[in-house]
Amino acid sequence: MAETATVRPLPAGEVENWDYEADVVVVGFGIAGVCAAIEAAHSGADVLVLERTGGWGGAAAMSGGFIYLGGGTALQQKLGFEDTAENMEAFLTAALGPGVDKAKIHDYCHNSVEHFDWLVAHGVPFKEEFWGEPGYEPPADQGLMYSGGENAAPFKDLVPPAPRGHLAWTKDKKLGEKGGGYMLMEPLAAKADELGVRHEYDVRLRRLIVDDSGRVVGVAATRYGKPVQVRARRGVVLATGSFAYNHEMVLRFAPKIAGRPTATVEEHDGIGIQVAQALGADLAHMDATEVALVVDPQLVARGILVNGHGQRFVTEDTYAGRMGQAVLQDQDNKAYLVIDELALEEAMETQSSLSFLRVAPTWVAETVAELESDMGLPERTLQSTIDLYNHHAQQGSDPFLHKKSEWVKPIRTPLGAYDLRGYTGGFTLGGLRTDLDSRVLHVSGDPIPGLYAAGRVTSGICAGGYASGCSLGDGSFYGRRAGVSAAKQL
Amino acid sequence: MAETATVRPLPAGEVENWDYEADVVVVGFGIAGVCAAIEAAHSGADVLVLERTGGWGGAAAMSGGFIYLGGGTALQQKLGFEDTAENMEAFLTAALGPGVDKAKIHDYCHNSVEHFDWLVAHGVPFKEEFWGEPGYEPPADQGLMYSGGENAAPFKDLVPPAPRGHLAWTKDKKLGEKGGGYMLMEPLAAKADELGVRHEYDVRLRRLIVDDSGRVVGVAATRYGKPVQVRARRGVVLATGSFAYNHEMVLRFAPKIAGRPTATVEEHDGIGIQVAQALGADLAHMDATEVALVVDPQLVARGILVNGHGQRFVTEDTYAGRMGQAVLQDQDNKAYLVIDELALEEAMETQSSLSFLRVAPTWVAETVAELESDMGLPERTLQSTIDLYNHHAQQGSDPFLHKKSEWVKPIRTPLGAYDLRGYTGGFTLGGLRTDLDSRVLHVSGDPIPGLYAAGRVTSGICAGGYASGCSLGDGSFYGRRAGVSAAKQL
Numbered sequence: 020m021a022e023t024a025t026v027r028p029l030p031a032g033e034v035e036n037w038d039y040e041a042d043v044v045v046v047g048f049g050i051a052g053v054c055a056a057i058e059a060a061h062s063g064a065d066v067l068v069l070e071r072t073g074g075w076g077g078a079a080a081m082s083g084g085f086i087y088l089g090g091g092t093a094l095q096q097k098l099g100f101e102d103t104a105e106n107m108e109a110f111l112t113a114a115l116g117p118g119v120d121k122a123k124i125h126d127y128c129h130n131s132v133e134h135f136d137w138l139v140a141h142g143v144p145f146k147e148e149f150w151g152e153p154g155y156e157p158p159a160d161q162g163l164m165y166s167g168g169e170n171a172a173p174f175k176d177l178v179p180p181a182p183r184g185h186l187a188w189t190k191d192k193k194l195g196e197k198g199g200g201y202m203l204m205e206p207l208a209a210k211a212d213e214l215g216v217r218h219e220y221d222v223r224l225r226r227l228i229v230d231d232s233g234r235v236v237g238v239a240a241t242r243y244g245k246p247v248q249v250r251a252r253r254g255v256v257l258a259t260g261s262f263a264y265n266h267e268m269v270l271r272f273a274p275k276i277a278g279r280p281t282a283t284v285e286e287h288d289g290i291g292i293q294v295a296q297a298l299g300a301d302l303a304h305m306d307a308t309e310v311a312l313v314v315d316p317q318l319v320a321r322g323i324l325v326n327g328h329g330q331r332f333v334t335e336d337t338y339a340g341r342m343g344q345a346v347l348q349d350q351d352n353k354a355y356l357v358i359d360e361l362a363l364e365e366a367m368e369t370q371s372s373l374s375f376l377r378v379a380p381t382w383v384a385e386t387v388a389e390l391e392s393d394m395g396l397p398e399r400t401l402q403s404t405i406d407l408y409n410h411h412a413q414q415g416s417d418p419f420l421h422k423k424s425e426w427v428k429p430i431r432t433p434l435g436a437y438d439l440r441g442y443t444g445g446f447t448l449g450g451l452r453t454d455l456d457s458r459v460l461h462v463s464g465d466p467i468p469g470l471y472a473a474g475r476v477t478s479g480i481c482a483g484g485y486a487s488g489c490s491l492g493d494g495s496f497y498g499r500r501a502g503v504s505a506a507k508q509l
Numbered sequence: 510m511a512e513t514a515t516v517r518p519l520p521a522g523e524v525e526n527w528d529y530e531a532d533v534v535v536v537g538f539g540i541a542g543v544c545a546a547i548e549a550a551h552s553g554a555d556v557l558v559l560e561r562t563g564g565w566g567g568a569a570a571m572s573g574g575f576i577y578l579g580g581g582t583a584l585q586q587k588l589g590f591e592d593t594a595e596n597m598e599a600f601l602t603a604a605l606g607p608g609v610d611k612a613k614i615h616d617y618c619h620n621s622v623e624h625f626d627w628l629v630a631h632g633v634p635f636k637e638e639f640w641g642e643p644g645y646e647p648p649a650d651q652g653l654m655y656s657g658g659e660n661a662a663p664f665k666d667l668v669p670p671a672p673r674g675h676l677a678w679t680k681d682k683k684l685g686e687k688g689g690g691y692m693l694m695e696p697l698a699a700k701a702d703e704l705g706v707r708h709e710y711d712v713r714l715r716r717l718i719v720d721d722s723g724r725v726v727g728v729a730a731t732r733y734g735k736p737v738q739v740r741a742r743r744g745v746v747l748a749t750g751s752f753a754y755n756h757e758m759v760l761r762f763a764p765k766i767a768g769r770p771t772a773t774v775e776e777h778d779g780i781g782i783q784v785a786q787a788l789g790a791d792l793a794h795m796d797a798t799e800v801a802l803v804v805d806p807q808l809v810a811r812g813i814l815v816n817g818h819g820q821r822f823v824t825e826d827t828y829a830g831r832m833g834q835a836v837l838q839d840q841d842n843k844a845y846l847v848i849d850e851l852a853l854e855e856a857m858e859t860q861s862s863l864s865f866l867r868v869a870p871t872w873v874a875e876t877v878a879e880l881e882s883d884m885g886l887p888e889r890t891l892q893s894t895i896d897l898y899n900h901h902a903q904q905g906s907d908p909f910l911h912k913k914s915e916w917v918k919p920i921r922t923p924l925g926a927y928d929l930r931g932y933t934g935g936f937t938l939g940g941l942r943t944d945l946d947s948r949v950l951h952v953s954g955d956p957i958p959g960l961y962a963a964g965r966v967t968s969g970i971c972a973g974g975y976a977s978g979c980s981l982g983d984g985s986f987y988g989r990r991a992g993v994s995a996a997k998q999l
Contacts, residue, residue, distance in 0.1 A: 116764070274972060277608065298789070302762075302792065304762070306762075349840075350839075398901075407893045418887035419890060462786040463517055
């Protein structure tokens with residue numbers, strides 16, 4: 020068989036010496052990897068983490084640090100929010116679909132309180148403060164926030180809303196120095212160290228090592244180009260992240276996001292997906308993407324978002340990721356924010372975690388007709404949209420898209436518009452198909468012996484939609500499961 | 510290794526007797542399979558086709574029979590249409606994207622004239638008559654038609670339009686008795702027979718048979734539940750169709766189309782994709798779907814199509830498949846056709862291949878306000894859309910979506926609307942990744958020795974978009990390639 024590429028499995032019989040050995044070998048030291056390592060160690064396994072870069076962290080440490088948790092976590096309760104696992108499940112099923120893995124969502128929601136407690140017990144702090152304004156992340160270190168559009172149309176009338184974005188506390192760090200993602204990873208990495216988890220850095224996954232029975236028994240890697248062979252006595256956990264930085268894979272599976280990867284790291288090259296595919300692993304939801312619209316939600320809520328035809332298409336007070344998906348997936352990545360001068364001034368006074376508020380509008384005009392013309396929209400299109408919006412706004416409502424009345428005010432003049440075509444980006448959500456024990460499933464439906472995976476190398480709780488905190492959420496949750504499952508295999 | 514499912518490869522060493530043998534074994538007797546069989550036979554191979562049903566035909570024989578061809582075919586030339594391979598390539602790249610396989614589209618377009626001639630030489634007739642009205646298919650047996658929105662916005666101003674939907678001629682058959690798809694398959698099946706191609710019916714693919722080197726050397730199948738083992742001395746061609754009828758796969762890869770498969774046959778269960786995945790085959794564009802809006806285009810062009818908010822979103826004189834994709838993918842499968850009484854009467858006088866014209870509107874009303882209210886749309890939304898449309902229509906133009914002026918007339922009263930929410934359906938376009946020689950590619954990028962595929966079991970020339978005739982087009986084209994490639998392997 021031709022061997023021009025390296026993702027094919029390496030037969031264990033061809034391995035002459037093992038450079039390292041452990042019961043459980045975890046590949047990738049981001050959120051899924053660290054949680055797998057901790058739980059495997061708790062289960063009595065000798066654990067080795069292989070990390071491609073020079074340290075722990077992965078995309079998690081660079082992220083905002085939201086974990087999507089609910090069903091009545093201690094933090095939700097202390098801050099006075101009622102929530103149930105059933106409501107969380109109903110919301111996620113509606114918001115992350117269509118096509119969600121129902122068993123995974125059920126499992127995730129009904130074990131969410133325990134998962135919160137586990138994080139706290141493992142040193143992850145959450146500040147007892149709620150942030151209720153629209154935003155990507157809290158402006159400071161508030162610990163709880165709506166992060167998926169729960170309190171906006173169409174969900175607010177379907178399921179009792181509860182905030183579920185739990186943000187790891189930066190605590191004694193200076194604000195802005197380290198984000199919530201770092202504060203999530205730091206205590207977990209310290210805990211792994213305390214439990215005796217070993218790590219090898221600068222080691223890059225190339226192939227899986229498989230014995231005659233088809234069982235995964237190790238990892239073939241390289242360090243500075245030289246081969247490193249690692250034996251896994253019980254199991255291998257893939258926690259190598261998404262394929263957002265593999266341009267060819269993105270073109271083949273999620274072309275709408277091609278050329279605009281964000282909120283991830285370039286180590287996210289899909290290798291973990293490919294080495295498992297080479298063993299017949301199944302995939303799921305390879306087209307699904309998180310898409311951020313990197314514009315301050317405080318600004319968007321006060322204006323109207325229109326597409327390339329000057330039409331409104333998404334309620335402006337919802338989760339910004341929901342707006343981003345609507346723009347990129349349904350509106351051909353064309354969107355403009357129209358806002359009047361008074362609303363803009365009002366937005367400038369708010370607190371924000373983004374610097375977008377300092378950007379001036381692309382166009383400013385004295386009248387709607389002038390703005391419409393400057394924007395290159397056909398005559399009367401924007402005028403028609405604003406007339407309709409204002410007609411309803413005068414009655415304080417938005418029967419069209421159901422923006423909450425607190426944000427509904429007629430658009431006045433003078434006004435301006437932002438061209439948002441360069442402001443979308445994101446990462447991929449599809450990947451290996453796994454079961455509730457984080458076992459990687461073969462296309463036959465059976466688990467592949469010895470192989471586990473979690474985090475964005477897998478298809479997790481998200482199918483089409485997204486809510487901030489779902490990736491750190493299912494990554495940490497199913498990372499733990501992967502560690503437990505792998506350690507059990509004797 | 511657990512063997513609860515049957516898609517895993519069967520080692521050749523475990524085969525005790527071969528029930529059948531051939532140089533090239535083709536699995537599936539639809540368009541891709543018959544073309545593979547013919548070319549393999551032409552190349553001197555002894556060919557056996559395995560078909561799951563009781564006869565040749567597949568989805569192709571049930572289809573309308575369009576083949577998307579161009580670049581100056583003999584039929585295009587005789588009917589006075591200029592076309593070039595470059596224009597065809599530019600159109601398909603724009604209309605079938607984003608993320609198209611550029612090499613495949615280039616190859617397909619530059620060999621399209623030869624492919625037309627090959628079909629004619631193999632007995633497929635095309636009537637020298639052009640049908641220029643909007644429609645799914647010609648009302649009678651006309652041989653050429655626009656089938657992808659080439660002459661509508663936004664493409665008509667990007668690339669010189671040419672009709673490329675070539676329809677196999679029903680000729681001496683009674684109209685309505687047999688469609689173009691049947692007339693495409695019948696002569697090709699006869700030609701295969703003439704060339705000595707053998708076939709076995711009622712034989713269902715279960716697994717691929719693989720030798721120690723990883724080469725595919727046969728097919729493990731069943732007939733009425735009993736095992737049938739077939740040896741392929743040179744190669745196996747998978748031509749088993751899409752996964753549109755595998756509900757679990759649809760939920761995992763293309764959930765928007767879940768529950769609405771059409772224009773395909775229930776044999777399209779994805780088995781061909783799965784047996785190759787089990788060998789490490791790569792996939793592409795698993796979310797892509799053809800979506801038909803099964804409403805007469807003669808009617809749609811004369812009205813306005815609005816979404817669940819009463820907004821227009823796609824030009825109403827384009828290819829109906831393009832409208833269908835817009836409705837299902839971007840508009841949450843909600844669409845209404847608003848048309849006035851006079852336009853409806855005019856449409857009723859036209860010729861059509863669909864019976865939709867005999868369906869009465871869901872709602873009729875004397876005024877727009879009344880219709881809007883009956884449809885449950887928020888006050889003034891539809892009114893606002895119609896006011897804007899009529900404002901421009903009075904000037905004979907549609908600067909908003911660029912419907913051609915011949916279809917642009919103000920919407921008058923009385924008027925009505927059709928609820929089109931039940932009128933979308935389609936099939937899946939994603940599948941195995943193959944190269945220009947129809948070799949199935951392993952995730953490493955190398956071909957899997959002995960394995961070839963064509964038709965909807967593969968990802969062909971379509972990524973996100975569609976044009977009628979692309980599936981019979983790339984299925985027949987790359988079916989031929991598969992036959993040639995497989996026969997060459999000695």
